[in-house]
Amino acid sequence: xxxxxxxxxxxxxxxxxxxxxxxxxxxxxxxxxxxxxxxxxxxxxxxxxxxxxxxxxxxxxxxxxxxxxxxxxxxxxxxxxxxxxxxxxxxxxxxxxxxxxxxxxxxxxxxxxxxxxxxxxxxxxxxxxxxxxxxxxxxxxxxxxxxxxxxxxxxxxxxxxxxxxxxxxxxxxxxxxxxxxxxxxxxxxxxxxxxxxxxxxxxxxxxxxxxxxxxxxxxxxxxxxxxxxxxxxxxxxxxxxxxxxxxxxxxxxxxxxxxxxxxxxxxxxxxxxxxxxxxxxxxxxxxxxxxxxxxxxxxxxxxxxxxxxxxxxxxxxxxxxxxxxxxxxxxxxxxxxxxxxxxxxxxxxxxxxxxxxxxxxxxxxxxxxxxxxxxxxxxxxxxxxxxxxxxxxxxxxxxxxxxxxxxxxxxxxxxxxxxxxxxxxxxxxxxxxxxxxxxxxxxxxxxxxxxxxxxxxxxxxxxxxxxxxxxxxxxxxxxxxxxxxxxxxxxxxxxxxxxxxxxxxxxxxxxxxxxxxxxxxxxxxxxxxxxxxxxxxxxxxxxxxxxxxxxxxxxxxxxxxxxxxxxxxxxxxxxxxxxxxxxxxxxxxxxxxxxxxxxxxxxxxxxxxxxxxxxxxxxxxxxxxxxxxxxxxxxxxxxxxxxxxxxxxxxxxxxxxxxxxxxxxxxxxxxxxxxxxxxxxxxxxxxxxxxxxxxxxxxxxxxxxxxxxxxxxxxxxxxxxxxxxxxxxxxxxxxxxxxxxxxxxxxxxxxxxxxxxxxxxxxxxxxxxxxxxxxxxxxxxxxxxxxxxxxxxxxxxxxxxxxxxxxxxxxxxxxxxxxxxxxxxxxxxxxxxxxxxxxxxxxxxxxxxxxxxxxxxxxxxxxx
RNA sequence: GGACGUUUAGCUCAGUGGUAGAGCGCUUCGUUCACAUCGAAGAGGUCACAGGUUCGAUCCCUGUAACGUCCACCA
Numbered sequence: 001x002x003x004x005x006x007x008x009x010x011x012x013x014x015x016x017x018x019x020x021x022x023x024x025x026x027x028x029x030x031x032x033x034x035x036x037x038x039x040x041x042x043x044x045x046x047x048x049x050x051x052x053x054x055x056x057x058x059x060x061x062x063x064x065x066x067x068x069x070x071x072x073x074x075x076x077x078x079x080x081x082x083x084x085x086x087x088x089x090x091x092x093x094x095x096x097x098x099x100x101x102x103x104x105x106x107x108x109x110x111x112x113x114x115x116x117x118x119x120x121x122x123x124x125x126x127x128x129x130x131x132x133x134x135x136x137x138x139x140x141x142x143x144x145x146x147x148x149x150x151x152x153x154x155x156x157x158x159x160x161x162x163x164x165x166x167x168x169x170x171x172x173x174x175x176x177x178x179x180x181x182x183x184x185x186x187x188x189x190x191x192x193x194x195x196x197x198x199x200x201x202x203x204x205x206x207x208x209x210x211x212x213x214x215x216x217x218x219x220x221x222x223x224x225x226x227x228x229x230x231x232x233x234x235x236x237x238x239x240x241x242x243x244x245x246x247x248x249x250x251x252x253x254x255x256x257x258x259x260x261x262x263x264x265x266x267x268x269x270x271x272x273x274x275x276x277x278x279x280x281x282x283x284x285x286x287x288x289x290x291x292x293x294x295x296x297x298x299x300x301x302x303x304x305x306x307x308x309x310x311x312x313x314x315x316x317x318x319x320x321x322x323x324x325x326x327x328x329x330x331x332x333x334x335x336x337x338x339x340x341x342x343x344x345x346x347x348x349x350x351x352x353x354x355x356x357x358x359x360x361x362x363x364x365x366x367x368x369x370x371x372x373x374x375x376x377x378x379x380x381x382x383x384x385x386x387x388x389x390x391x392x393x394x395x396x397x398x399x400x401x402x403x404x405x406x407x408x409x410x411x412x413x414x415x416x417x418x419x420x421x422x423x424x425x426x427x428x429x430x431x432x433x434x435x436x437x438x439x440x441x442x443x444x445x446x447x448x449x450x451x452x453x454x455x456x457x458x459x460x461x462x463x464x465x466x467x468x469x470x471x472x473x474x475x476x477x478x479x480x481x482x483x484x485x486x487x488x489x490x491x492x493x494x495x496x497x498x499x500x501x502x503x504x505x506x507x508x509x510x511x512x513x514x515x516x517x518x519x520x521x522x523x524x525x526x527x528x529x530x531x532x533x534x535x536x537x538x539x540x541x542x543x544x545x546x547x548x549x550x551x552x553x554x555x556x557x558x559x560x561x562x563x564x565x566x567x568x569x570x571x572x573x574x575x576x577x578x579x580x581x582x583x584x585x586x587x588x589x590x591x592x593x594x595x596x597x598x599x600x601x602x603x604x605x606x607x608x609x610x611x612x613x614x615x616x617x618x619x620x621x622x623x624x625x626x627x628x629x630x631x632x633x634x635x636x637x638x639x640x641x642x643x644x645x646x647x648x649x650x651x652x653x654x655x656x657x658x659x660x661x662x663x664x665x666x667x668x669x670x671x672x673x674x675x676x677x678x679x680x681x682x683x684x685x686x687x688x689x690x691x692x693x694x695x696x697x698x699x700x701x702x703x704x705x706x707x708x709x710x711x712x713x714x715x716x717x718x719x720x721x722x723x724x725x726x727x728x729x730x731x732x733x734x735x736x737x738x739x740x741x742x743x744x745x746x747x748x749x750x751x752x753x754x755x756x757x758x759x760x761x762x763x764x765x766x767x768x769x770x771x772x773x774x775x776x777x778x779x780x781x782x783x784x785x786x787x788x789x790x791x792x793x794x795x796x797x798x799x800x801x802x803x804x805x806x807x808x809x810x811x812x813x814x815x816x817x818x819x820x821x822x823x824x825x826x827x828x829x830x831x832x833x834x835x836x837x838x839x840x841x842x843x844x845x846x847x848x849x850x851x852x853x854x855x856x857x858x859x860x861x862x863x864x
Numbered sequence: 865g866g867a868c869g870u871u872u873a874g875c876u877c878a879g880u881g882g883u884a885g886a887g888c889g890c891u892u893c894g895u896u897c898a899c900a901u902c903g904a905a906g907a908g909g910u911c912a913c914a915g916g917u918u919c920g921a922u923c924c925c926u927g928u929a930a931c932g933u934c935c936a937c938c939a
Contacts (some may be wrong), residue, residue, distance in 0.1 A: 002901075195937085202939090216939060230939090266938075274939040283938080343937065407868065411934065414867070418935075638934095669933095706878085706887085711869090713933095715876055719888050726901040737898030785878070785886075797903075804897075 003732035005696025005725075009839045013135055016842075021861050023142045024077045025619040032861040033077050035617070040071035040078045041628040043601050044141060045636045045644070046149060048087035049123040050094050053133040055670035055678065055716060056637055058688035059708070061137040062701040063667055063780060064635050068140055069835035070775050073864040079628050080140060081604045083147035084127050088431035088593040089192070091126075093184060093349045095119045095430075112429050119430045133689060138697045138838045140860065145621055147604045149596045150432065157603035158596050159435045159570050161655055166436075166568040168370045170388065170654075171362060171424070173436075173566065177285045178359045178423055179345070182303040183352035186427040187361060189592060190420075193354055195343040204271060204336035205328050207257060208248040212241055214335055216270040218342060219280075220328065221320035224253040224307055225298035228276040230287050233261035235272055251327045252309040260291045279358045295358060303355050317355070362425040362434060362589065364388065366650075375657040382657070391653035392416050392646055401649065403664045404778055405711040408641060415642050422647075424592045431590030436568045439576035440583035594643055598651035601660035605629050631661045638666040638711055665778055668713035670704065691721055698837035699725035705784045705836065727788060728840045731833070734796050735844040738822045741807050742850045751817035760799055764825050771832050772864070784836050791829050799825065823850050834859050 020026035027033035042064050047057055064080065072078040095118055096107055107115045127148075134141065147154060165171040178187040204216040213229050231238040241259040248255055264287070265274055278288035278295035288295050298307045305312045305320045311327075312320050328334040345354040366388045375382045377391060378398040393416055395401045396409055403409045425434055563576060576584060596603070605624040606614060614626035630652070634645065645664055652660035671677055678685045691700045702724040708714040753761075767790050774783035799821065806818035827848070834841040838860070845851070845859035856862045 002899080218939080270939060276939090281939085345937095411868070414935070641934095709878080712877090717876070717888085720876075722901080723887060726899095729901045730899065733899035733902090735898085740898070781878075789886080796899085800898080801903090 003729055003840055003843070005698065005728065005839060006693065008843045009136070009138070009692075009697055012839050012842050013138060016140065016858070016860055017143070019858060019860070021072075021858065022080070022140045023144055024079045027072070027861065028077065028619060032856060033072075033075060035619075037075055037077040039628050039632075040068070040076040041080075041631040042068060042633050042635065043081045043604050043631055044083060044139075045634070045640075046083040046085035046147070046597070046600065047130050047134075048085050048090055049126040049130065050087055050090050051126055052129055053688055055686055055688055055704070056667075057133075058137055058691075058700060059667050059670055059704040059714065060635060060637070061134060061139045062704045063665065064633075065137070065139045065701075065838070066705070066775070066780055066835040067633055067635070069838060069860070070864070072140070072860070073831065073834065073862060075863065077627070079142055079145075079624070081145050081147065082131075082134065082139075082141040082143060083149070083600070083604060084130060085597060086123060086148065086150040086431060086593065088426060088590060089184070089186070089188070089349055089428055090593075091123060092119060092428050092430040095122050098122070107429065116429055136689060136692050136697060137701065140838070145604070145624070149593070149600070153606075153609060154596055154599070154603050155432065156570075156609060157599045157607055158432045158591065160608045161595075161599055161651060162435050162591075163568050163570050164655065165364065170365050170368055170370060171568075172365060173360060173362050175358050175360055176363065176421075176423065177279075177282045177356045178361055179347075179354045180301065180357040180359065181347040181350055181352050182301065182355050183350040184347060184428075185301065187359060187423060187425065188347055188349075188354070189423060189594075192348045193345045194348050196346055197341055198344045199339055200342040200344070202270075202336075202338050202340045202342075203325060203328070203334060204338075205334045207246070207250050207255065207275075208333070209331075211246055211248060211257070213238060213259065213273045214271045215273050215275040216336075217275060218340070219317075219321065220324040221305065221312075221317050222277045222280045222298065223275055223324070224250055224255070224305070224312065225277045225279050225296050226250075226255060226257055226275045227278060227288065227293045227296065228258045228260050228291065230260050230262040230265050230274045230276050230291075231272060232265040232267045233263060235265075235267050238273060251324050252311055253307050256294075258291075258293065260287070260293070262287055262290065280356050282356060285358070297358055299355060299357065301357065303353075361423050362436075362587075362591075364422040364424055366419055366421055372654070372657055377653055377657060377659065380657075388650050388654060389416060389419060392419075392649050395649050395653060395659050400659045401661060401664060403641075403645075404666060405709075408638060408664075408666055408711065412641060412646065415646065419646075422592075424595050425587075425589040426592055427588075428590055431593060432596055434587035434589045434591060435570075435572075436566050436587045437573060437576075437584040438587070439563050439565050439567070440585060594647050597644055598647035599655070601631050601634070601648055601652060602629050602656060607655075629656075630659050633663045633665055634661040635665040635667065637669065639669065641666065663778070666711050668708060668711055671713050671715050686716065686718075691718075695721045695725035696728060696839065698728045698840050702727065702784060702788075702836060705780050706788065708781050710778060727792065728837060730792055730796060731830075731837075731840055732844060734791070734800060735826060735830075735848070737800060738819075738826050739847075739849060741819055741822070743819075744849070746812060746816050746819070749812045749816040751820045752813035753817045753821070754814075756802070757817055757821045760821055761824065763794070764828055768828065768832060775835070780836075787829070787833055787836065791833070795825055795829065827851070830859060831862055831864060834862070 016022065021030075021032065024033060024039075028035050028037075044064065045060060047053060068078055068080045092107075095115075099105055099107070099110070099115075099118065110118070162171060179190065179193055180186075181188050200218045202216055202218050203220055204214055205220075206214050207223070207226070213231070215229060217223060231242065233239075233242070238259065242261045243259065245256060245258045248257065260276070264283070265272070274284075274287075276284045276287050276293065278284050278293055279297040280299060285295065287293070296307075298305060299317060300306045303317050305315050305317070307313065311323055315323065325334070346352060347354055369385045369387055371383055372380055372386050372391070373383060375384070375386075377394055378400055379394045380386050380391065393413065396403060396412060403412060565576065567573065567576065572586070573584060599607075602611075602625065605628055606622060607625050607629075610622045611625045614623045616623070616626040618627075634648070636644065641664075648660045652658055669677065688700060699721050703716060703721045704714060706724070767786060771783045771786055774780070774786065803818040803822055806814055809815050830841045830845055834845075842859045845862070
């Protein structure tokens with residue numbers, strides 16, 4: 001007989017799911033977890049909806065599931081939340097590729113709406129595949145709480161966080177040099193650049209015969225955008241030129257070049273002088289900022305020249321480079337031409353050479369001071385001034401969040417020290433659209449009702465037919481509103497919004513009709529409104545149409561040209577609160593995918609919708625925020641330490657004044673048997689599903705755990721998996737043997753334990769202590785290894801072997817003792833092995849005839 | 865250029881201030897007995913190299929080398 005994982009695993013997973021035990025609320029309700037139990041939370045790092053899972057995901061799922069199952073069995077209120085990530089650029093470019101390949105069309109051919117539908121369809125299919133794979137691994141996730149980074153609760157979280165940061169002045173819009181991907185037509189972050197070594201020519205030349213200083217560059221074509229030459233202030237060679245301005249013509253382009261002194265310049269490198277191209281180099285942009293230099297863009301979004309005569313205009317950068325080099329030679333300005341190896345930045349997704357360009361983008365200021373209202377972060381007091389960088393540094397430095405292995409903490413600090421403002425806008429379509437609207441004034445053909453301030457106000461009914469809701473317009477409790485009688489078209493009262501209901505019609509309590517009055521113009525109305533003191537508030541009775549308008553923003557008159565103001569309210573507004581304009585256009589950019597991912601630990605727990613009302617100790621998702629945040633462990637690959645972990649610490653610190661998690665467990669990369677990265681081009685990708693189909697999820701899990709210390713890469717070979725599959729068979733057979741020797745007739749026989757028996761049971765206890773300690777200190781590989789060897793080489797090879805003769809003996813007390821030892825060790829071992837290899841242990845457990853009556857219905861919720 | 869990591873059996877990797885460990889592979893033997901997806905026995909290592917601390921170093925320190933990773937980017 002042998003164990004068949006292919007048959008058993010799906011069946012067992014279904015049982016688990018149907019039992020509801022993955023949901024901590026159910027565990028409490030069914031009495032397997034105490035209501036007052038300590039919580040244990042992990043939020044699953046959401047896999048991208050770009051296709052299928054890889055071995056790295058499998059490792060992640062295995063590790064997290066072990067921690068989750070272990071803690072659940074120890075009686076903690078354990079929650080593991082599943083979800084997926086929309087992965088903006090990654091998903092969009094994948095779908096773009098597919099559409100281009102199949103239909104030869106670009107996203108612009110389809111248009112934003114149609115294209116987004118296609119992406120969503122793809123994301124949905126991908127999501128379903130992923131969920132299936134995640135389940136195949138045996139992950140005990142609470143599917144009732146599944147989240148998506150682009151679903152409605154997460155939208156609310158993103159918009160709330162954006163608005164808060166905007167109001168605090170931490171989010172701003174500005175011109176900066178960004179990494180522009182000319183192929184993908186979007187900005188990309190520093191982390192999305194892949195540097196490639198390349199041989200390039202370094203040219204040393206002078207701008208003109210009269211120009212006194214020679215400079216060097218690898219990109220002569222950008223030199224038509226130069227506005228200065230920077231030298232070190234102490235450089236004796238150039239000191240006399242500092243402050244001078246030269247007018248010259250460079251390859252047909254008129255330039256004004258000023259000589260400036262800057263300490264950043266290395267005297268010993270090249271000629272010791274740098275041609276400053278502010279618009280096409282980050283460093284030069286900063287130099288230009290320091291010296292107040294003009295910054296003219298000379299290369300456009302398609303990496304073509306924007307200036308010059310017919311020689312240069314419209315040419316691609318590489319062509320322009322040759323033209324300029326030829327011109328330099330012709331004019332005898334080229335001094336030196338040498339070959340150097342040079343790292344060139346390319347876009348991770350498209351492979352295009354990144355072109356630094358100045359662009360209007362949204363940024364998060366990481367060094368700007370602001371007041372952190374409620375802080376639970378050590379070293380940062382509530383209400384004190386701090387910066388986002390400081391928050392990121394403090395949480396790890398003070399040990400509130402620990403990173404395993406510890407060496408990554410150094411890397412983390414180093415990264416923070418070098419962090420610049422985070423560019424959060426992307427020129428792609430799939431993602432959270434930037435919640436900022438630009439006011440274009442009043443729509444002339446507005447659908448809104450006529451009235452005193454017709455065109456500019458939304459209508460709000462208290463009747464039953466329409467459900468315009470105040471919150472759709474950005475109104476809040478406490479806003480003052482005006483009412484107009486629909487028949488007479490006169491204003492008759494004011495009110496304060498006392499309640500904004502979640503569903504149906506908003507309830508507005510307004511002042512009674514004694515305030516009725518007609519006003520000739522807006523100014524008169526405002527004066528009256530200001531004088532009005534709403535001491536009396538009554539409930540609405542009238543069927544009159546209500547017109548609502550925010551009082552304090554009356555100061556700006558309605559204008560048909562639009563005020564152009566940028567606003568970042570929570571809900572999509574229909575009118576501009578500044579001027580009443582109705583032509584509002586949302587910013588077309590989307591947010592960096594890590595913006596929404598940064599909120600993940602708390603946006604999945606009901607923030608911000610239920611954050612205020614959540615009550616600790618009460619069941620249900622509405623109280624998750626109080627019950628489960630901060631989370632206990634964040635487990636992921638070390639490759640996204642910066643992308644993600646740092647940003648979660650930032651977002652949680654800023655929005656909640658709290659750490660997102662206590663421990664960061666970083667696993668290594670899963671490599672092939674020869675230690676190579678798994679990649680498509682090498683064709684050495686192993687699909688977790690294939691391994692599961694062949695050897696079972698249990699064996700796959702073990703092979704990803706054993707021999708994998710945190711932060712170290714794991715080499716995975718099929719031999720290894722096969723080895724652990726043999727282990728599952730071994731367990732199955734050992735259990736089978738013990739069961740075979742079970743005799744219910746001996747129930748009342750009192751066992752007579754030998755000294756060896758007692759020694760064996762004592763050793764079991766020791767193993768348990770050791771395994772528990774190992775798991776608690778995240779040495780999963782060590783715990784799994786210990787169990788493996790104990791079960792196979794101590795229990796199966798020695799204890800069972802030595803029990804065989806006793807089990808055949810006529811001495812009932814001795815026979816019973818031998819059996820008791822075996823069954824005790826078996827049961828305890830199954831319990832301890834369950835987090836690692838849940839399927840085979842659960843299968844065996846449920847069929848054990850000698851399980852005690854008081855045991856739990858499933859090993860899943862058995863006590864550790 | 866800066867930082868970090870790795871170097872232990874043929875291969876892949878654990879590990880510890882006090883006789884070197886596992887899996888796979890290899891050799892020999894065994895098995896109608898829970899299990900051949902097995903059992904027993906065995907071969908195989910200057911723990912990269914050099915120096916230091918120590919009674920004692922594979923482990924701690926310093927340096928060197930090879931390999932790998934991350935960060936920065938240079939006019």
